[in-house]
Amino acid sequence: MTQPSPVPPEPLSAEGAAQLDAGRPLDAVDVLRRAVAAGEPSAADLLARAYLDSGSWHEAADWLTVVVEQGHVRFAGRLGVALAELGERARAESMLRLAVETGELVAANDLAILLRDEGRLAEAVQLLGYAAESGDELAAANVVELHLEAGNLSAAAAAAERYAAQSRPDTLVALADVRAMEGRADEAESWYRRAGELGALRAHTAYGQFLAGRGDTAGAERELREAERHAEPGWAYVLGRFLLDEGRLDEARRYLQISVDSGDSSARQALAELDGGDPGDD
Structure with missing residues (x-):
């Protein structure tokens, strides 16, 4: 019987991941850069996380631009986040849209924030609605929060009630936020507790x-x-x-x-x- 090929060790990536989990993203950057240079398969995703978690926006944008230009479009969303933090909003929007178009639904949440900050609320709501209908849990919760930020409690309530599901715990937090704003404190508290029990983010x-x-x-x-x-x-x-x-x-x-x-x-x-x-x- 043929034995499966052993998974090659990734010592540098493992070290960097441990530093990330310990809340030391800056320490992780150096070791993960060496892991990328060594060709460890997990290193690129971990390095992107380390750059973003540490707020190293310039370094993230410089490296991720090269990576995306090489055809690795799965990094487009993370590049968009870095560019947005640097104020390069047009490029950020382009990268985030590319991420959404290539199936990275979670990028819709970052793109919606960008659109909201530019006063394009209707576009942001439409985008999050699309992502929510496509199954993205964060989008389902965030469209509620977007309506709350805009002061539209009735729209927030409608969205919260539409998307709330115990199989998507973050939507229960959004529903609790709405109930709190409606003055229904006991109901809000019940939903917050249930969301916590289910592991909402x-x-x-x-x-x-x-x-x-x-x-x-x-x-x-x-x-x-x-x-x-x-x-x-x-x-x-x-x-x-x-x-x-x-x-x-x-x-x-x-x-x-x-x-x-x-x-x-x-x-x-x-x-x-x-x-x-x-x-x-x-």
């Missing part, structure tokens, strides 16, 4: 912010610590902002710095506020 962060808004600081901190434990997107900034608002400055500084190191401009502004500077200064 930002369930604990959203629930913590909801509890903080109701004045339940102990409950809010409990949920935000859970967000940290689950490494939810943006957890460090939200926890740091909460601690800053609670006057726990030394604790806040630690988490805001983590977020700054990940390229979060909101965290940079909050850290400047903590230091008594002008939040508008870099």
